[in-house]
Amino acid sequence: MDYFISLIILLSTVQLLQSLYSGYLKLYSWNRDLRHLYGAPSKFVAPHKSFTVLLPARHEENVIAHTIKGIATANYPQELLEIVVVCRRDDPATIAATQHEILELKTLGHHNIRLIIFSDFPINKPHGCNVALRCTRNQVVTLFDAEDQIHPDIFNVVNTIMVREGNRVVQAGVQLMNFDSTWFSIHNVLEYFFWFKSTLYYYAKVGLIPLGGNTVFFERNLLEQLGGWDETCLTEDADIGIRLSVRREQVRVVYEDRYVTKEETPPTVEQFIKQRSRWNQGFLQIFKRGDYLDLPWQQRLIAIYTLTFPLLQALGLVYIPLSIYAILYVKVFTPIALYLCIPGYLLFGHVILSLIALYEFSTAHRLKVGPFDYIALILTFIPYQILLGVSAIRGAWREISGNTVWEKTEHVNAHR
Amino acid sequence: MHEKVAELIRKNQILFSLIAIALALSSYNMFGYPMFHGDEGIYSQQAYSVANLSRLSYYTYFYDHPPIGWIQIALWFKLTGQYTFGEIINSTRVLMLLIHLISLVLLFSIILISTKNKTCAALGGIIYAASPFSIFYGRIGLLDNIMIVWLLAAIYFLINCQGRLLYVLASGTCFGIAVLSKEVALPLLPAFLYGIWVYVPNRRKFAYACWLFPSLSLISCYFLFALLKGELFPDGNSTSLVGSILWQSSRKGGLPWVENSDFMRVAKDWLAKDAFLIMAGSAATLYNLLRHQNRFVGLNALLSVLTISRGNQVFDFYIASIYPLLAINIAVALKPLFSRTYALVGTFLVGFILAVLYLELEAHHYVFKADVNVIQRQAVAWVRNNLPADSSIVIDDKIWPALQVPKRGQSYRNAHSHWKVARDPDIFQDFLRDDWRNIDYIVADQAMVDNFKADKSSSFQDSAGSAIRSIAVEAFLNSIEVAYFETPNADAKHSLSILKVNSSGRLE
Secondary structure, eight states, X not given: OHHHXXXXXHHHHHHHHHHHHHHHHHHHHHHSOOHHHHOOOSSOOXXXXXEEEEEEOSSOTTTHHHHHHHHHTSSSOGGGEEEEEEEETTOHHHHHHHHHHHHHHHHTTOOOEEEEEEOOSOOSHHHHHHHHHHTOOOSEEEEOOTTOBOOTTHHHXXXXXXXXXXXXXXXXXXXXXXXXXXXXXXXXXXXXXXXXXXXHHHHHHHTOOOOOSSSEEEEHHHHHHHTSOOTTOTTHHHHHHHHHHHTTOOEEEEOOGGGOEEEOOOSSHHHHHHHHHHHHHHHHHHHHHTGGGGSOHHHHHHXXXXXXXXXXXXXXXXXXXXXXXXXXXXXXXXHHHHHHHHHHHHHHHHXXXXXXXXXHHHHHTTOOXXXXXXXXXXXXXXXXXXXXXXXXXXXXXXXXXXXXXXXXXXXXXXXX | OHHHHHXXXXXXXXXXXXXXXXXXXXXXXXXXXXXXXXXXXXXXXXXXXXXXXXXXXXXXXXXXXXXXXXXXXXXXXXXXXXXXXXXXXXXXXXXXXXXXXXXXHHHHHHHHHHHOXXXXXXXXXXXXXXXXXXXXXXXXXXXXXXXXXXXXXXXXXXXXXXXXHHHHHHHHHHHHHHHHHOGGGGGGHHHHHHHHHHHOOSSHHHHHHXXXXXXXXXXXXXXXXXXXXXXXXXXXXXXXXXXXXXXXXXXXXXXXXXXXXXXXXXXXXXXXXXXXXHHHHHHHHHHHHHSGGXXXXXXXXXXXXXXXXXXXXXXXXXXXXXXXXXXXXXXXHTGGGGSSTTHHHHXXXXXXXXXXXXXXXXXXXXXGTOOTTHHHHHHHHHHHHHSOTTOOEEEOGGGXXXXXXXXXXXXXXXXXXXXXXXXXXXXXXXXXXXXXXXXXXEEEEHHHHHHHHHTOTTOEEOTTSOEEOOHHHHHHHTEEEEEEEEOSOSSSOOEEEEXXXXXXXXXX
């Protein structure tokens, strides 16, 4: 029993530290006003940079037309904007939908959209992006997901930052919107809210940044020096971020609620678990590869924490029932029992943060959130943690068993 | 390194001068005056138990106060070695000195941030450091002194936050520790809710969460602790947190305006000790409450006064948690007089206040000379020379450390506080078997003798609410004085009697 208690104390300590640290990251941008560092410019300079937009799409016939139209009609000169939809030959539906939309936009005077079709392997997003990268020319390369709804001024924002501040990489905000689609959507939405509105600032400051999967802008020559995206990695976005950090490349994070790229949460629990286990597995792949070992010790520690976070989540799934059992049924010295309760307190603290974040999110995006949504958030908080834990275990298991097949997430246009 | 220290001192000359003054005033004769307090003995005993026995109290912990206060004393014991300064009660006093100096730094910083005026901050610091209250109560090992340093830290972090949530979080954490050090900090919570509103105008929701979460979580740990021990609610047999709260709130002392109420009595005592601080502090608090920019500090002082004015029992040392807040209020309220327009008035005022402080200290000059604790040392020496180690002795709490866990010499394991003899079944039932004849000696100061004679404090109530006379009182009524010790100083008169209980009964 002594071993059991020691184990529980150890797990509690890990959970406690992890919970405090993630709370700190969630609150980072609210801790003090960082708008002068990470805000968007209030006035735009004249369009100067030319952009290549990569739109990798697979089985996205339901959403791709909307997305293409949104980007094509952005407030940026056509001659400085090149839009490339990337599809694989075995996806005729998306190809047809894309071709149809391209023709339609041509009639409206948009001649800057192309479709690139590839037929080789592997079938995944980084491969599609690398194929398209070789066939394009503009100075700044960015990518969006097939369901993304961008802000019409996003290119002006990035152009102004790159011209004024000279940054070669810019990560702009992404936000899931459909908080009321499924029981877990609300948590997924708030995760993005905290990540892009707060946590990324911290990562940018310490010089270690796992980039997001879209609305990230690279200068072409930098991307080419890096050799494009890693096609064997399931989170090629985070991977490229780590590799940039190793090269001491300063990433400019810009977030303002109005400029975010809007996305949707996975439509089902199954899709969510698949998406999340892919991310978790991708992080573990990067961890195993060890590029971050070239970083100074502080960034290295943060990299290790970030990349092994899935393991901590998996541990959390095991920890909760064990600690409840220990508190209720195992006779321990009262201060120890009290200590075992601290992670529970911190979990409650995270619930409170989520409640406030939901209010902030709904206010920022003028969405109607009722008392029921707040109650639902509280009631589904623990189930969502379980969902994260299950995804983490699944991701770890896939990595251990060497299964690296890219599991695609479905999109149904719930955010529009 | 030396250059850095010199630079630090040069940059903060006023503060370091204040620290030097406070150090001199509060440390000189600190073991000689004032007399060791009963509560000081209790918390030293409990800290000793935490540090050495891993228990919250040598006796049954009955939730009289949250334990964090003496856990901090226990940490100090562990850190410094509990006998470094003599008996453990001396070590507690040294910690109080340190706490007093930290409180001074916080108080100075709070005033400086509030007024952005160094003269105000210096004036507040000197009012605090040179107040007779700092000598009468600041030296004593009271939970109030530990509480106030955390409360001042909570105020400091909040008014210095400039919208930074980590500072708000630190403020909430300090407030939680203040409440767990002594529960009287809790009624000040509304002042902080107001303070957050004022000092964090943006991101208020996050600010409230960041303040309330740590503070309430920490406070709730006290209840959780009782729950985990199965001692939250009274069950008639063991101690309980709720039972103790009910008991504490039943200790009535009369409303402040009632003649002979506790409040009236101690207020007279406070006025005799430091009339300036009480009068000017009260006036300044009322003035600050009317001014938006000073209302937070005003509210803190007001609520701390209201807390002790609610009609419950009031002890003179309760002022320890109030007078630093009054000092802040005086300094903050005087800020307008330290502008160029009123330079002359300001200078005159500083001179006047310094003169008042000097006169007050002069009136209490004996506190730097009189060694009133000599009688305790004499009594302990008498006990050692004349009584066998297994004697059953009823004592006051302040003498417990020197008899039970002395630095040197024989320890008297059967010496117990008269409170425990009256209330703790482990002592009066299991140890003394409910028979006053099992008590051999009583070591009593004048207050204890008066209580025994009045049959007051050593009586307790049974579950039906009727008074039961403590066996210590019975023993007292059947005793004769065998030794008497008195302080030589007429300004600080104290005495201790040793009484032999006239009984043939011996403990088996």
